[in-house]
Amino acid sequence: MHGQTLERSEGSNGNDQGNFGMLESQAHIAFHLTGRMPRGEFDARTQGGLHPAILAGYQDLTALRYDFPVVLVRTGGDAAPVQSLSVLVDAAVKNIAQDSDAERLKRHAIRVEREIRKLAAEGATGTLSELWDVAVTRLGASNDELLRDSLSRLRAALKTDGEVIDCDKAMPFRLFLHAWQSQQDQKTKNYWAKINKLIMKLSDILSSDFVRSKEGLSAERLRASVGGMDQDAFDFDAMSRLLTEARANEPLPENRRQRVRGLLSTLRSQRFYSPAGESDKWIGAGEPYSFVFENATDAVAAYRERLPKMIELAKAIEIAKLEADGEYSEARHDAFFAEFGGNGLDPSDIAAFPQYLICLPAADLRAAECDLILQAFAAGLPVKVVVQTDDLLNQSPITGELLFSGLRGRQLASTAIGSATCYVLQSSSSNLFQLREQVLRGLSFPGPALFNNYSGASETGIPPYLAAAAAAESRAFPSFTYDPSAGATWASRFSLGGNSQADLDWPVQRLDYEDVDQQLVSENVAFTFVDFMACDPRCAKHFAEVPRPMWDDTMRPVAELLVRESEDLSQVPCLLMVDGDNRLQKVIVDEKLMRDARACMAAWHSLQELGGVHNSHAAALVERERKSWAEQAPPATEQAPPAAAAAQGQAGAAAAAPIEAPAAPAAAAEAAPETPSNEPYIETARCTSCNECTQINDKMFGYDANKQASIINPDAGTYLQLVEAAESCQVSIIHPGKPRNPNEPGLDELMKRAEPFL
């Protein structure tokens, strides 16, 4: 906060202070309650030319360094599409500053930045490089050697360029349009990368078929494919005859040829992505579609009209992928693709197509339009709606008075959040740069998105940035983001990021001023809704300035009286403001404005709860848990181990099961070698598939699904064969057992041979 100098002027009616004391406070109260000044009671200048004390330091925006102006960076490459001038200048200084001239560079950089900021505020348009050059001339760099040197080096270090825009009425739409355009360009690039491959493969199918066909093997083509000097060496007619007759070439089935041709023409004639740079492949009729609209009716109509084409293109891409891999089978796929898109396209398919950007000034919004927008959200149309409110005070149709509302935008935002499938971002334009990540995420969100914006550009004479920032600070137009793709729970989706001191009712700032004795006084002052209204001259009639001699203790800060409903009617809320000479003044606020402020506070409290700050449900739950903990304090220690044991018990049960399973086969494996079985068997798991046993008798020994041998029929051969197999088995896993046929000759000999294998 800037410190301010001010002097307490001497009361003009010094002698009369005592007499006026009682009557004055009554007059204050009267004003407060009725909004009207009792005639002639005190010198109540309406605050012409006053503004809230906290804003005192922000009167000249060009002298400050803040987010704006921003540079809309040319697309292509990894640079973020929106960057702040201050950040760019700082980065340039950091890159080239060595210790010796760092100070000088920084100073000069700030001078240029300030000059550019002034230019932008005056309404100059152009790219960063253009404005830089103008600013350099204005600074008179030609005269100053050092200045010229630093400026030229800084200029070389500035890597990015783009349009410079200041925070004015047109800024939000331009920013959204630019961000949307950069995403659009990326999508187009991705599309063409994908499509080029498919087009090439499909063309290859057609051309390879042609090359193998009769026309492709004609004598002229064959002659053309052989190089100059050797052309005389061949009889091309004979060659052509040989090739066409000898080869039994199946031409491409007509169905498939037509299909591939159709795919190629669909892919190349689509109008959704601009063919920039690929114009040799594009054969579309007319211009590529435009996706930027000024109203919802046009946008929805365009979407409906283009939907069949969209389905056709998505279908063509899928079929083309299958065809390119040679996997399209008419029997399987024709029926499927005939119904493709019958239920509308899959959301991931829609997300690959361009999104529809609709820029709507809130003042022009009618109920029918709002309704259409909400229906589009419900239907999941890929629309991105930017609603810009320029003036938060509207004429109320009921009382005819000026009302604080910004109604249209809020309505849309609340309903959109309720749908739970729509991305919603509400923010003042002053915050848009800070929330640029959320802006980009909303624009790339695969579904409808709503951006509710307050530009601050009402005709109040205050710079739009200041008005927007004041609205954001005072919770008159708080920021929030609702991102359905961030998770399944409210906690993960809803965020109050971008609001300062979101856990407080009103943000609190330190105000330093000098009192009558030239002592520095520091106060914590809240910036409330009332302060915001005080910025607007149209609300002047709700305030009454009180001359300094009449300041007393019944005048309390607004923030204090907002919180507690004052039983003590003698206290009146007042606001700290400064006049044109930077002198501190106090004004009383009337009851009507206090009511509005309380309503704003209640709305802010609900937003806070949604964002998890002072959430009443969470608090109640914590309270209940705390009570139940307190009641069960001794048994709590016993509960903890059972709870832990219960958790471990599940893991233990799971562990016990696998332990038992290996134990069983191990036991089985144990059992097997221990008792020499009479049955012949093979330890199949160790079989190396060497074919020795299967070659001896493939009815007795056979392979399983893993090509490992087992005895499939022990009676299909002799004991001799079993013993031979056991002897020739490379890994000695065949166990012949006892002879099954006692009549077999030479059993004694064989059993002796079988002994080592039992």
Added chain:
Amino acid sequence: MTVHPTECLLRMYEQHHELEDYQSGVPRWCTGCGDNAILAAVQRLCRDEDLRPEKTMFVSGIGCSSRFPHYMKTYGFHGIHGRALPVAEGIKMARPDLNVFVNTGDGDCCSIGAAHWIHAIRYNMNMTVMLHDNQIYGLTKMQASPTSPRGLKSNTTPRGAYLEGLQPLTVTLGVQNVSFVAQAVDWIPEVLYDIISAAYRHKGLSFVRILQRCPEWLPKMLDPWVHDPLKTMLLTHENGVTPSANISKVYKTQERHDPSDINRAREIASIADPIPVGILYHNPDVPCYEELRDAGQQRSTRFIKAGLEAEFDKFTVWPQGADTNARPNA
């Protein structure tokens, strides 16, 4: 995250292949040849990983080992002696989407193909190389090979081989960029399968030396190791192979070896008795040549032709030097 409905539908129609679907013809190998075991393990791998036959390629040189591609019902390339690896590398560069396997023998890889072997390891292209090491030239009827042990009597060494056998594992581990080295034996099919499976899943050149019996020429040479399970040392680790309980009961000699420890891997590679079986070294982070050189460009005919024309123009049209501005826009 929902799966794309088109993909879902297409997966319903995918074919699953049984083991027999990968078998093409009856192998001509001698009965009892360890090549049969390797064939069975590889076919199991193809079935379990559901490898598409038209996307799988077996490349070999010359030798008993190199008959392998004939018995797999996939694409195959039976090349010339010692050149399995260069052909496989070429295939991989042209079609990086194919699964490439290389079957090579101790003569094919370590003798005539030694030069290609060294550089293939450096290139680290994503393929699985199986060295069928039976320590003899089998197809040409019993001559000593580089890996034959000293003293082996063969047709070319009737008085016994004079030199110590080459140890393929130490050589491979000594080459820069090595990313996967393992040793298997053909008479423990379960561990053989685990190693080949891990080799397939590794992204890079997986070198698996498979000690293989030759029942025709060296029927008794590996008997001591086949019949005494204690002379086989299993290398176990979570990042390597973990043998099942059955195997561990029989093969009790085990060492816990971390495949990322190259120093210990080199020591283990020098051990001949007991035979170490398992994954000696595994480094998943070594880059593959085909990815390093992937230009990301579409290699259409027109593009290639334009590039060639530009190069030729340097010699014919602009003999005084290459003028890059003359290059046509591809």
